[in-house]
Amino acid sequence: AAKMKGRNTLVVFDEEIGTRVSTRLRRTHELSEAIRRGTLEVHYQPVFEAGGGPPVAAEALLRWRHPHLGLLPPSDFLELAEESGLIVPIGLWVLRRACADAVGWDRPLRVAVNLSVRQLNDLGLVDAVRKALSDSGLPARRLELEITESTLADRRIARRVLEALRALDVQLALDDFGTGFSSLSYLQHFGFDRLKIDRAFIQPLLQPGGQAMAMLRAVIGLARALKLQCTAEGIEDAFQLRALQELGCDAFQGYLLGRPLTNEAFNALLAAPEAVGA
Ligand code: C2E
Ligand code: MG
Ligand code: MG
Ligand code: MG
Numbered sequence: 001a002a003k004m005k006g007r008n009t010l011v012v013f014d015e016e017i018g019t020r021v022s023t024r025l026r027r028t029h030e031l032s033e034a035i036r037r038g039t040l041e042v043h044y045q046p047v048f049e050a051g052g053g054p055p056v057a058a059e060a061l062l063r064w065r066h067p068h069l070g071l072l073p074p075s076d077f078l079e080l081a082e083e084s085g086l087i088v089p090i091g092l093w094v095l096r097r098a099c100a101d102a103v104g105w106d107r108p109l110r111v112a113v114n115l116s117v118r119q120l121n122d123l124g125l126v127d128a129v130r131k132a133l134s135d136s137g138l139p140a141r142r143l144e145l146e147i148t149e150s151t152l153a154d155r156r157i158a159r160r161v162l163e164a165l166r167a168l169d170v171q172l173a174l175d176d177f178g179t180g181f182s183s184l185s186y187l188q189h190f191g192f193d194r195l196k197i198d199r200a201f202i203q204p205l206l207q208p209g210g211q212a213m214a215m216l217r218a219v220i221g222l223a224r225a226l227k228l229q230c231t232a233e234g235i236e237d238a239f240q241l242r243a244l245q246e247l248g249c250d251a252f253q254g255y256l257l258g259r260p261l262t263n264e265a266f267n268a269l270l271a272a273p274e275a276v277g278a
Helices: 002-037 078-084 087-103 124-136 155-167 185-189 210-225 238-246 263-271
Strands: 040-049 057-066 070-072 110-114 143-148 171-177 194-197 229-232
Touching: 002 057, 002 078, 002 087, 040 087, 040 110, 040 263, 057 087, 078 087, 087 110, 087 124, 110 171, 124 143, 124 155, 143 155, 155 171, 194 210, 210 229, 210 238
Parallel strands: 057 110, 110 143, 143 171, 171 194, 194 229
Antiparallel strands: 040 057, 057 070
């Protein structure tokens, strides 16, 4: 009986794996058709500077409007996109969409586009960025490319690509700063313009004093010393915002100040006279 049971259990287990594999295959196939079907969207989250006023930038964030599952965040499909290589055409689509949308905005904000490791390890990226700029008419200085530390694992290729991108005059931001394992020398080595401090450092910031405050003071001090601009992401409450302002952070992003919006809703926010934030 034990043997039987063992065998049955094995069969059930196999079926589960089979189901998971076929769901993945189906999802990958659906994703491969998403650009053509027009089910991908780019939403925009505003970024503010201290002292009030309208947003100075927006981060382009990918969404997938799945026919049955609804509006999906990147955590639901980015891994599939990376593994299948679909992230390359999808990333290109996001880049071109974001440049075109930004040109249509009521204010000349920067638009920040996230890049994946696959895109960064391909020298074709540089031509793609150049073409997205010239086709849309977006000035290069208004495009910022966000790169995570883990993306820089292959230093040699990344360095060549980043140098070529800098030569185009686009801005470079190191995203999710503090979550990777890069040495400080990375920051100068790759010539970033901006650090984005990861939400993990902002979340614990809930009261004066304490370790969270000390860590942020050090990170912001570091950015200053290296003459890098500094954006805090994931600001959800007023205490966090006030503390980051006092610590001298340059720019602020988070649900407290504005959630990601469709392009139409984002531009309506920009056009409204009361579009003042922080
Ligand atoms: P990220 O680049 O660090 O983007 C910030 C994420 O934090 C976004 O999640 C944003 O919606 C979320 N966020 C902003 N403010 C708050 C807040 O106050 N509280 C909380 N809890 N979250 C906040 P989202 O849109 O789900 O994107 C997740 C990640 O997916 C991004 O992290 C980025 O790494 C990746 N991603 C998004 N769009 C693209 C894309 O077009 N290409 C690539 N390669 N990656 C993308
Ligand atoms: Mg980002
Ligand atoms: Mg980030
Ligand atoms: Mg993050």
